Amino acid sequence: MPDKNPYEVLKADVLEVIEESPTIKSFYLKPEKPFEFATGQFIELSLPGIGEAPFTPSSSHYETEKMWVTIMNAGFVTNEIHKVKKGDVMGIRGPYGKGYPLDKFRGKDVLLLGGGVGLAPLRCLLQTMIHDVKDYKSITVCFGARTPADMIYKDQIDEWKAVEGIHHLCTVDKCPDGVDWNGKTGVVTVLLDDINIDPKDAIAIVCGPPIMMKFGTFSLLDKGLKPENIYLSMEKKMYCGFGQCRHCVMGKYYACKDGPVFTYEQIKDEEKIWD
Amino acid sequence: MVVSKSDLIKFFDTIQSKFDVFVPYQTERENDDLVFKKYDPDKEFILDKYRTVDPVRTLFYMPSESVLPPSAKSNKRIIAGVKNCDLLGLAVLDDALLKDNFVEPNYKIWRDSSYIISCDCTDTLQTCHCVLLDNNPYPNNDTEGQALFDLNLSPVDDKFIIEVGSKKGEELIEKIKEVCSLAEVTDKDKEIREANRAEVLKKVRDINSDFTPDRHYDVITENKEASVWKDFCNECVQCGACTNICPTCYCLILNDESTKEEFRKVRSWDSCQLVGYAEVAGGGTPREHRWETFRNRYQCKYNFMKFNFDKLGCTGCGRCISACPAEIDLREVIQSLQEV
Numbered sequence: 001m002p003d004k005n006p007y008e009v010l011k012a013d014v015l016e017v018i019e020e021s022p023t024i025k026s027f028y029l030k031p032e033k034p035f036e037f038a039t040g041q042f043i044e045l046s047l048p049g050i051g052e053a054p055f056t057p058s059s060s061h062y063e064t065e066k067m068w069v070t071i072m073n074a075g076f077v078t079n080e081i082h083k084v085k086k087g088d089v090m091g092i093r094g095p096y097g098k099g100y101p102l103d104k105f106r107g108k109d110v111l112l113l114g115g116g117v118g119l120a121p122l123r124c125l126l127q128t129m130i131h132d133v134k135d136y137k138s139i140t141v142c143f144g145a146r147t148p149a150d151m152i153y154k155d156q157i158d159e160w161k162a163v164e165g166i167h168h169l170c171t172v173d174k175c176p177d178g179v180d181w182n183g184k185t186g187v188v189t190v191l192l193d194d195i196n197i198d199p200k201d202a203i204a205i206v207c208g209p210p211i212m213m214k215f216g217t218f219s220l221l222d223k224g225l226k227p228e229n230i231y232l233s234m235e236k237k238m239y240c241g242f243g244q245c246r247h248c249v250m251g252k253y254y255a256c257k258d259g260p261v262f263t264y265e266q267i268k269d270e271e272k273i274w275d
Numbered sequence: 276m277v278v279s280k281s282d283l284i285k286f287f288d289t290i291q292s293k294f295d296v297f298v299p300y301q302t303e304r305e306n307d308d309l310v311f312k313k314y315d316p317d318k319e320f321i322l323d324k325y326r327t328v329d330p331v332r333t334l335f336y337m338p339s340e341s342v343l344p345p346s347a348k349s350n351k352r353i354i355a356g357v358k359n360c361d362l363l364g365l366a367v368l369d370d371a372l373l374k375d376n377f378v379e380p381n382y383k384i385w386r387d388s389s390y391i392i393s394c395d396c397t398d399t400l401q402t403c404h405c406v407l408l409d410n411n412p413y414p415n416n417d418t419e420g421q422a423l424f425d426l427n428l429s430p431v432d433d434k435f436i437i438e439v440g441s442k443k444g445e446e447l448i449e450k451i452k453e454v455c456s457l458a459e460v461t462d463k464d465k466e467i468r469e470a471n472r473a474e475v476l477k478k479v480r481d482i483n484s485d486f487t488p489d490r491h492y493d494v495i496t497e498n499k500e501a502s503v504w505k506d507f508c509n510e511c512v513q514c515g516a517c518t519n520i521c522p523t524c525y526c527l528i529l530n531d532e533s534t535k536e537e538f539r540k541v542r543s544w545d546s547c548q549l550v551g552y553a554e555v556a557g558g559g560t561p562r563e564h565r566w567e568t569f570r571n572r573y574q575c576k577y578n579f580m581k582f583n584f585d586k587l588g589c590t591g592c593g594r595c596i597s598a599c600p601a602e603i604d605l606r607e608v609i610q611s612l613q614e615v
Contacts, residue, residue: 003378003380003383004378005342005343005344005345005380006377006378006379006380007342007343007380007529007540008343009343009533009538009540011538046531046533046538047531048531048533048534048535048538049531049532049533049534050531051530051531052529052531053556074556074557075555075556075557076556077556078556091533091538209557210559235555235559236553236555236561237552237553237554237555239527239528239529239545240377240527240529242375242376242377243371243375243377244371244372244377244379244525244527245526245527245528245529245545246525246526246527246547246575247526247545247552247553249575249579250561251496251574251578251579252578252579252582252583257375271499271561272561272562275559275560275561275563
């Protein structure tokens with residue numbers, strides 16, 4: 001039996017495309033066969049003839065027949081992906097990396113701190129946790145964006161707020177005059193002033209732009225969270241997804257196969273983790 | 276066992292109808308460079324002397340290959356005249372590409388279909404420095420005591436002592452026996468082999484007498500801000516020759532060459548020394564300065580790979596020194612760091 005080719009690609013039909021914000025779209029994909037993954041693992045999504053890039057699905061791992069992937073137009077490949085329409089065909093391969101260690105989150109206060117497109121993997125985690133919401137002591141969601149127009153998943157906020165055990169807070173860096181906004185104003189860390197969790201035992205999962213992750217982490221440490229309880233999603237250049245292209249090497253770790261989620265404790269001494 | 280050189284030639288002449296045979300030949304340029312080429316019965320090959328210009332990696336991990344679907348061919352191959360620095364290089368690649376849950380499809384095919392006949396060095400190049408890495412100019416076993424070759428040849432006058440290192444080696448011995456007779460190794464043969472080995476070992480040591488053999492590699496990361504990096508990288512033009520010529524480098528980029536009919540991925544060599552290597556879509560990069568890029572190769576070879584595979588990514592072949600257009604000598608870089 002030959003080894004499975006790790007580059008094997010599954011065809012995925014694009015069922016729907018949603019414009020989440022001026023720069024972010026979500027794609028609803030149906031792989032040619034059910035695609036199992038663990039929450040927090042990532043896939044390589046390819047646009048035939050153009051290229052591929054790594055993304056964490058933004059839907060729960062309980063959903064294997066179809067998946068949502070939320071993508072910001074940030075470079076060559078994502079710019080082309082943003083031109084994809086319902087009915088087009090893409091390719092997915094994976095899953096790669098380690099998922100979130102949900103076992104370590106159960107019974108605890110769990111805080112999701114996200115900014116911008118960093119909400120995508122956190123939405124996957126949140127949907128998975130909602131499935132088993134009673135397993136967690138509390139779930140607090142703190143989401144930030146630059147402006148109300150940049151806030152993604154707005155239409156789901158009421159749905160999340162309705163789930164018992166979930167506290168949802170959001171903020172924008174600034175709100176232009178005349179725009180309706182019910183949340184706070186200020187960078188995402190301002191939300192941390194309003195939350196009521198036991199910092200010694202709480203778990204925080206942080207995902208967003210590097211600067212937000214950096215200051216988010218520092219604020220959480222100030223609040224008394226332990227470095228080993230702060231989970232960070234590392235964004236690095238990647239090609240293969242499984243530890244062979246070496247592009248994502250962070251010192252002794254590979255962001256792909258040892259991550260993409262690391263605790264702050266694991267990587268705090270590695271070089272330039274915020275760049 | 277002992278085989279005469281003329282019998283070995285007879286073996287290659289016969290086996291080449293069934294196996295693709297690769298052996299080192301002198302280049303046609305006016306120097307003493309050796310390169311692996313397909314066996315040609317009309318040309319004189321050189322199994323001993325020193326390492327080839329290109330690492331043997333280039334026969335297992337091509338500059339560009341389709342990985343989906345895999346393009347490697349499973350024709351059986353014999354690659355003879357491989358030196359210890361290249362055996363050690365393959366051991367690193369085996370760890371990186373075969374031993375995890377994800378197996379590199381082409382490398383696996385090339386590796387499985389190949390029989391490696393290594394040979395002791397009998398001479399050195401000015402850049403050879405295996406001794407500084409505690410390696411020898413003849414095979415040393417891996418950390419588990421396993422031989423890294425299928426057969427090894429030690430030149431003794433006009434014959435070779437053959438050592439068997441693996442099951443594949445035993446298979447080859449049977450094939451050799453089909454075309455020629457093998458003699459037993461005499462004490463005299465062994466004596467000559469040991470004398471030859473001692474002589475070449477001394478030669479590599481003499482070439483490297485300016486460098487301390489007691490090298491510490493923690494200093495690379497410990498002194499990551501040292502001026503050594505800035506000083507040496509002044510001359511670096513970021514061409515990537517040092518990584519392309521390295522027996523253990525395997526960084527890759529993937530290109531999607533899918534058509535409407537099928538998905539197709541092509542992998543090509545990449546180099547951490549090239550501009551933009553680690554840059555992400557938003558423009559962020561963990562290595563902003565040229566000296567950080569320059570330093571990365573040293574950290575990767577001596578620190579990261581050691582952590583990843585419990586092996587150094589430098590085998591002491593010295594090819595990066597020969598290939599560098601700026602004449603940067605990595606021995607000098609390491610030496611300077613010892614003295615920081």
